[in-house]
Amino acid sequence: MQVITLNKLDLELYHEKLDNGLDVYIIPKANINNAYVTFNTKFGSKHQEFVPIDGKKMIKVPDGVAHFLEHKLFEQEDGTNPFAFYAEHGADANANTSQHKTTYLFSSSTDLEKNLEFLLDFVQKPYFTDENVEKEKGIIEQEIKMYQDDPFFTLYEKSIYNSICKHPIKIPIIGTVESINSITKEDLYACYNTFYHPSNMFLVITGNVNPEIILSVIKNNQNKKEFMTLKSKIKIKDYNEPDKVAKTKEKISMNIAIPKVSSTYKINISNISDIPRRDIIEYILLYFEMKFSSTSEFNDKLKEMHIINTNLDYMLVDVDTHILIIILAETEKPQKLLSMLESEINEFNVDLETFERKKKNIISSYIYMSDSIFRINNWVTSMIVREGEIIADEYQEIRNLSFDDLKKIIDNINFDNHNYVVINPKK
């Protein structure tokens, strides 16, 4: 096993790639009572056009397949219900699908080995039939309808949809009623066989564990199973996403009390400078944090002017060559807020002192992460998905961020590619 010391975290990360390609990451943390295990595949809603493991030609699967597949793995041929199994073994289990990955997880303070083997087994034992695929459609349709009632969720989805021209991140993770209804068990098996191949998956185990023992449990389990032969890297379609947004504005009505607004900036990060991609994202996030967080001067000003009552919020969406920054707010004066946001974003009125304070914040959260086996696990998981590797000294990387580079990067960004969505109360 490879052992990596994580600087300033007082933790060691054990890594081994098994013969079948599965990457195993273990971070032991002593003196605590439980363990947290995630089993991840690099398969999310954005992986829509690809060459299947046993095919030669690119295929396109219906919107929402990754999430549908996640649901269906909880149905086992022998009738076992994974949630019931974990409830009986003192563990909490769950799963989630994002644009970039699907994660199956449990946490428990007892029966770790049994629970871990069960996780590997149920995720690696697909059981899709015409009947059970058909039955799931109704369940997911109801889930889709429930999301549709949430105004902030609607803002988020519309913001992405209107910003992106070609990239499949455009599409809601859960799909649409129409797309879901077109899913077949053949679609599910094509995705499953390709993206749930061990070489496209990884396990992250954090908590009170012995790396050697855990690894041998995993190896024994994996050695008993057979997988298809992967001839080459999975081929996924490339999208030549333009810089322009697909639609600049949209107004909708919903059954709400206070209007809600999103303002989205689309930024091409593939041609900004020779600084590493993750640093560019970190700089842009710092910039937005300084300018639009709840502690920013601009946020205070909006409150004093009674344009907002609750704080601004913002989030980042990673679109490979681009990123989207979505600013969200509730306001009785949507147009006034939008024009103020636009002029504010183009003014580089941030100072070194605030920059250093925000950096200190990030460093503190980084160190604080080591207090929680959940946060450590999420940190490893998203790093593997985003970077494909472990950054052992993120502490030093954050420390090295400089105000000069921030200025250079922000100067190079064109904030002209943006759009907005307004949700008004229904009359």
Add this chain to the structure above:
Amino acid sequence: MQVITLNKLDLELYHEKLDNGLDVYIIPKANINNAYVTFNTKFGSKHQEFVPIDGKKMIKVPDGVAHFLEHKLFEQEDGTNPFAFYAEHGADANANTSQHKTTYLFSSSTDLEKNLEFLLDFVQKPYFTDENVEKEKGIIEQEIKMYQDDPFFTLYEKSIYNSICKHPIKIPIIGTVESINSITKEDLYACYNTFYHPSNMFLVITGNVNPEIILSVIKNNQNKKEFMTLKSKIKIKDYNEPDKVAKTKEKISMNIAIPKVSSTYKINISNISDIPRRDIIEYILLYFEMKFSSTSEFNDKLKEMHIINTNLDYMLVDVDTHILIIILAETEKPQKLLSMLESEINEFNVDLETFERKKKNIISSYIYMSDSIFRINNWVTSMIVREGEIIADEYQEIRNLSFDDLKKIIDNINFDNHNYVVINPKK
């Protein structure tokens, strides 16, 4: 059915008390796709000494019984698993136990009537055996151990434990390993028969529903069932909680990276003035919000002095005659922070303008609530538990809060009864 119009929310609340004593509250919201249903009993961890429905003498049940009972209602005699039932019927189900109440809930956009009947049925069909009670102990023991690893949870529990002398709110909701192991099925039935009597429970239904139809479904369901006769109001022990805290300071060590601190103020609200209890609590919360929230000057000052990196946090615990306000922070300088908090709290340096802005905030959250059937439901539920009745015009009540009354109340509060807990990293 009684119909109450909720001022400024554009909503109507339908209420009916059934013959068996069950209160039903329905708030229809059109143009959305789903409904949210909570089935609540006014039974939480604080209800520890009481006269059982079929007894004459006060009994004392082991710590953690309410939460244990919540777990056990999910085990049905016929082997049905409520989670599995709801998953198959397109619904999400859950339950939670607080110091004051236990809630069983589901949300769904389909099969509302079937899901609602199932909720009434599984909660009203207890099945406790010596064997299944014994088996549950191991599961809850593991849950207790998992909580013990969370530093903020530990801070919260220690803060309450050290602040309170007699009131059973002192005790962790989940109990201790020892107390859990002493629970018998007789304890569970004593609590169940007393506190799960329909007259001590209430249903809250929010969403796209027709009040008349839903009410008739509930009535039909309840009319088929028999309950014990309740001769009088449930008798619960009174605790004469003193104003002093039980312990003024405690330092512990955990496996963490950054020290964490809590500072807790114990305030007797039973003798402050003739203003209604809920207004007193609102004023005290406003005061703490102005002084210690992330947007307060004091929070900014602590950041500039590099005493904190992440914002202060605070929470309120309702202890009947008293309230606790717990301020939480991460800091490398615990003693400095604690002394600054102490001098800050005693200085009435808040102004009318900030007061009015914070009031606007509360009014905005109040109106915003009507955008979500979850928030409306929680609002009704906590009002029933706290106030025992619906406040139809909370909007006007918030508007009427005055800066003069704030000053009068704060002047009457003695902030001397306080304590702190510091968690240091293990060496």
